[in-house]
Amino acid sequence: MPVGLVMLADHLERHGLAAGVLNLSVELLENPRFNVERFIERCGPGVLAFPLHWHSQLKDALACLARLKRRFPQKTTVAGGFSASLFFRDILALPGAPDFIIRGDAEKPLLALCRSLLRGVPGLARVPNLAWRRQDGTVEATPQSYVATGRDLSGLSYANLDLILNKENVMKYSDEQEAPLRRRPGERPPDCGKVFYVAGRGCANECSFCGGASGTQALANGRRGAIYKPAGTVVKDLRLLLAAGVRKVHFAFDPLPRAGYYPDLFSRLRRAGLRFKATFEAFGLPTERFLRAYAEALPGSRVIVSPESGSERVRRLNRCDFYKNPDLLSRLALMKSLGLEHTVCFSVGLPFETRRDFLATLRLAGKVKKLCPKGEVFMSPIQLEPFSPLYRTPQKYGASLDWTSLKDFLEQKPRTLGYSAGLMGEREVWEKAALFNRAMR
Numbered sequence: 001m002p003v004g005l006v007m008l009a010d011h012l013e014r015h016g017l018a019a020g021v022l023n024l025s026v027e028l029l030e031n032p033r034f035n036v037e038r039f040i041e042r043c044g045p046g047v048l049a050f051p052l053h054w055h056s057q058l059k060d061a062l063a064c065l066a067r068l069k070r071r072f073p074q075k076t077t078v079a080g081g082f083s084a085s086l087f088f089r090d091i092l093a094l095p096g097a098p099d100f101i102i103r104g105d106a107e108k109p110l111l112a113l114c115r116s117l118l119r120g121v122p123g124l125a126r127v128p129n130l131a132w133r134r135q136d137g138t139v140e141a142t143p144q145s146y147v148a149t150g151r152d153l154s155g156l157s158y159a160n161l162d163l164i165l166n167k168e169n170v171m172k173y174s175d176e177q178e179a180p181l182r183r184r185p186g187e188r189p190p191d192c193g194k195v196f197y198v199a200g201r202g203c204a205n206e207c208s209f210c211g212g213a214s215g216t217q218a219l220a221n222g223r224r225g226a227i228y229k230p231a232g233t234v235v236k237d238l239r240l241l242l243a244a245g246v247r248k249v250h251f252a253f254d255p256l257p258r259a260g261y262y263p264d265l266f267s268r269l270r271r272a273g274l275r276f277k278a279t280f281e282a283f284g285l286p287t288e289r290f291l292r293a294y295a296e297a298l299p300g301s302r303v304i305v306s307p308e309s310g311s312e313r314v315r316r317l318n319r320c321d322f323y324k325n326p327d328l329l330s331r332l333a334l335m336k337s338l339g340l341e342h343t344v345c346f347s348v349g350l351p352f353e354t355r356r357d358f359l360a361t362l363r364l365a366g367k368v369k370k371l372c373p374k375g376e377v378f379m380s381p382i383q384l385e386p387f388s389p390l391y392r393t394p395q396k397y398g399a400s401l402d403w404t405s406l407k408d409f410l411e412q413k414p415r416t417l418g419y420s421a422g423l424m425g426e427r428e429v430w431e432k433a434a435l436f437n438r439a440m441r
């Protein structure tokens, strides 16, 4: 579930509008006979809002949206998120499209839209970042004039989990990486009480494969570079989340790995006496200063590092914030000595990668395993992301694209990539990832 949904609902509530979040997939996993139409009839909302973020979720989310729009034609439907922002013209042209799309940062536009609908006077021209289809089929859009700043983020809270209408089930499955139905018999049940926390927005980098890269975010959200939520307000949120029963926090925002933001945040957490198990997704190689502050504040926590390839050449050509293999190994050794756990994520099939590079990845992964046999190491191919650098400039990466439109993303098949860099075929890429993961078990 996108982390921003709880914040959006909270923002509406703070301004006097009742709002709630339903995680429909979790509800259907828990109760396959759950009837969302009946649920909506009972709750009676005037506006139905849908997140359209990840392209792999688009097809189902749009189908659900179209179904509910048919069933409740009198209710206003609105969508937002990365994919909605990037493909807003194409989405508004689909049958069963939402009435409105909010492009980019949504808290202020959504509040302005709801207020305007409540007043009964549309006044849509005054709602920033909004797009809709006129009766003649053309798309009207207001300027994308709301781009949140760090100061805006300080007034937003991500901690009001009570606004999740099926909170109990959401928390029950909150530590699942895969759909729980895929769990094999005898496998451990999910941990409860994990939340993702994103302490800012944007990124300054342009990694080849990334749908959250700087140029992509400029198109989707009107933002280049990154902003952070002031650390004091993050501490406040985390205090509330822990009081609500959260036991694990997954930090998933690290656009400036050498900045002092997190060491400062961790020392604030320590001073505030807030202790919990965390997972930190490092976008680059965490600095020594970061690791020491992290281990001191949140002992026994985990760091996820993604060198992508064992070949430094492939890493340099695809990833920003380059580091060498010996640096990775020495930082992992430091994590071990500080009592931190680690997960190292590799990929395969990246632009410019050859079979020899894959062998280099296997060799590096072997060294990582030798250093810390209990550490997690895995590999996952990366599918084409809409408007990523690879999508925008495939020629720069020697790639040709199979997915070039919204329709292609909607019709994607499992175990495809959406592009070919010519050095390894799609099938080989997925087979190599499976082989790698078997070898690392």
Ligand code: SF4
Binding pocket: 203, 204, 205, 206, 207, 210, 211, 212, 213, 214, 255, 283, 284, 320
């Ligand atoms: S993968 Fe690269 S571009 Fe994408 S969010 Fe991480 S650092 Fe930024």
